[in-house]
Amino acid sequence: MQKLLIFAILFITYITYSSWVYTRGTDRASIMSSHQELGKQIYQEYNCQSCHQLFGLGGYLGPELTTVISDKNRGELYARILLENGAIRMPNFHLSPKQVNALIDYLKYVDANAFTYKTDGK
Amino acid sequence: MKISKSIPGTWFFIMAISSLFIGLLFGALGGLQYVLPGFLKEALSFQKIRPLHVYLVINWIFCAAAGAVYYYIPYVSGRKLYSTLLAKLHILIQLIILIWVVTGFFMGRFGGREYLEFPPYIVVLIIVAWILFMINFFVTVRPSFKEVPVYIWSWSTGLLFFLITICEAQLWLLPHFNNNIIRDITVQWKAMGSMVGSWNMLVYGSAMFVMEKITGDKGINRSKKAFFFYFLGLTNLLFNWGHHTYIVPSSELVRTISYTISMTELLILANIIYSFRKTYFKTNPHKHFLSFRIVTYAEAWILLNLVLSISISVPAINFYTHGTHITVAHAMGTTIGINTLLLLSSLVLIAEEMIGDGKLFTPYFNRSFIFLNISLLVFWLSLVGMGICKIIAVHEKNSFTEMMARLYPYFQVFSISGIFVFLGLLLVLMPVFKTFLKLGLAKQSSDPS
């Protein structure tokens, strides 16, 4: 009985914590536009996450992209060139200009919400 | 009493080992792409190789864990498996998912998230298969939770929370989650972190059963300590996922909670295995010696990974290590060193129950097993080395290309030792694979389950 009670208490705490995480615990970000959402969808469909990280999450063959747009050494233009042509390891996906625009717009959105990267002085 | 043959269990093992072998092949190819930038760049790029590798090796863990549960539950409950038909259906659906996902990845059909890169509709099949498995488990075991040993709690929890987390991992399909990057990423890692906890529950449950079977000591799985450990593991499953997301700007509280909770779990497991070893030498030194040996190696890996996990859960260290191969060392160190070895101990125990105790304990096995562990150590150290080297490169503001050049020697060690890990697993698992293949193909008339 005692064991079931402990389980029940943990489970209820989990449900409560989850609901908080789903709402107030994560409400700092701005809401993305539908164009940015399209970019996100393309990011998933081409599985960019297999080589790139956002917020440190993703595969490691390619560079971290969270702040690629605001990074002084990289920036939007550089990102566009990579997306349009590929590079040594990065494949050329033959993306249409519309797809590239949506991806860039999505990366801008991610960058704008990367508060932790900026306050930590990185 | 001996464990009796289970047809569903046997076929799950065959599927699991096949899946692992193919998955390792993709791992080895992925390793080569680190060293040879142009290798298979267009035909089978890392974009396809990584999900193929990760999906197939994780499928090994799930299928081997399921196979072990199918073998163990008639034994522990003293009842026949509730429905062989449902179990066969479970295998069939699992096989369909496997083929569907793998061909999809080959053709470049993604659309999901990291670790679940396949299109989300496949999840419906995964859920159906899992529910069939749960029905068979709960109706066969009919656990009375007041009395049952801790491994029944572990399996039940693993079964329940995989179902919860695979559903949670699909929340991004709702705009409330998808449109807010912080919420989306936090919830994705919350779900994946707890999902790893759910398969750990399945794997550890079987490992605890193995210990009981080897020592004949039923006390170890009914003691206060065992339950203390179980509840601590459960607390980790529920709340420690946040260490993946320290850098994500969610609330501070998420970080504090997960850090506090992360510090404990593996230590307790190491402790339990340690006391198991003492009992083993006292009670029954010659039974299933090979499984015992594998578990003691897993114990060493637990300790090694414990040091790493605790370190990277400290926010000040995580600040540097996140986004480096130290995370991969953590992921592969635990999935190979701990999960794969503990599952191997179950497979060996079951195989030897079928063909005779000690039959697999040959000098060949011994040599292969040592070879595997040495290769794995080098492999693991090369990943940690890559991570440290990357931290230094980032600190010195190297560009990505400069950093990749600097890491090159580590890539070479990683890729070569990875091939050795592949060979080691192939050598170790081949006799086990052959045993189950023979059992699977034998006349089914003697099937008691």
Ligand code: HEM
């Ligand atoms: C039982 C054996 C193995 C298991 C369970 C396993 C598991 C995994 C997991 C879970 C990941 C994801 C890591 C992460 O996201 O942090 C991964 C990545 C990877 N594994 Fe393995 N692995 C195994 C063996 C191997 C072998 C033998 C190789 C050969 C070199 C290999 C090469 C790779 C590569 C290249 C990656 C991608 C790393 C990246 O993102 O850049 N794996 N593996």
